[in-house]
Amino acid sequence: MKDLEQKEQQAIRNFLLGDLDEEDRQSLEERFMSDSEYRTDVLMAESELLEAYVDGALSEEEQAKFRNHYLSTPRQEKQLRATRALRKAAGRRRPVQPTQSLWQRLAKLFNSANPRLQFASVAACVVIVVVSSGLILQALLKRGTAGLREELAQLNAPENLARTNDSVLAVTFPPVTLRDENILPKFTLTPGINAVRFNVPMARDEYPSYRVELRTVEGKHVVDFETRARPQNGVLPLQLPAHILTPNDYSLVIRVSKSDGQVEDIGDFNFRLLPPQ
């Protein structure tokens, strides 16, 4: 199985470097057109080939083929420029490391001749590490959640719901009367898709807002948010960022607050995200 994958990867690389005969080339191109998983494989291999070239990880022969064949159009040249820029931008990140002088100072304390001072230093360090790890973890979790909330709010803002966008995949749930396992919406996320727009059938427009929860069919909570989107022509649009979805069966649970303050489930809509490969 691994051998087959490696052979396929090699064939794709040969294709990109112009090293396949016409017949093999055509059969690869035909598959690229009609098999979305394979398409992702080829595009990923292209991205990795660019990276390998920028890193100088190609053999001399491959480098020559890359320059003479692959870089034969402005689009490919742009891809290369973007890869280089990405490497440079990533290189600007400074790894967070304690300064040498701090370590030196700590080392001095640990190596102190006074055993009481040694014990006190170790104890103080343990407390500092435990407390700061907890604070950092809390801050990271908070930051991640806040970022996602902001992203959900943006995606579901009226102006974004009104806009059509190539990077948003539309998934329409069938009306409640037609729902069954056989027509469970199924889809894959292809490259370039940043968000999924779910068109949820909603016969009436009678609530000021909807509370939406996404969970896996096993009941694991993924995310929840509130939307003030209005149903249009019997459809309530909801948008979720693609990066929170991994292949699985999911349920979108819609809840509303009634006038008496009670929260009520008004529907759950199942879908299946298929793996890309």
Added chain:
Amino acid sequence: MAKDWEDNFRDLLRWLDPDPERAGAKYEEIRASLINIFNWRGFKNADELADETIGRVAAKVIEVSKDYQGDPARYFYAVAKRLFFEVYKQQQRVKFVSTESADLAKQENPSTEDQQDLDCLDECLSHLSPADRDLILLYYEPGQPKIAHRKKLAESAGVTANGLRIKTFRIRSTLQACVEKCLKTG
């Protein structure tokens, strides 16, 4: 004439899928795939050739869709194949004169072009979610032993190495499209 084309195009979309949204998505997928294929074959005008292919399919869609069995994408490819052999005959393979060798020399002194690329990339990175931005920058961080670094990154992100590869590829595709757009307009 324009009216005919519009009718053909509507028929073409119907052939791709009776649901207009799905048909639109399929159309975009086919067009993007054709552009890739023409590019990989070295055609500088890949976009035009992809549109020419679609135009030819649209012109015949009524008769073709009656009997055609299977994925319409394959039919588009068959038409594209005829087109690139026609173009091959008309012209020698169009060679884009790569500036790569010049690029290699100027890497030590970043040029305006490099700066433009970086500015666009920064702009596009700012449109990503913070989590995606951090992930892609960590993924492409230079100077790390690549396999070990990415394995560690996958573990900390709670995904498999292949899952990370797919995720970063998606982020990268988004960035790529954004950078290209930015360079065109900038």
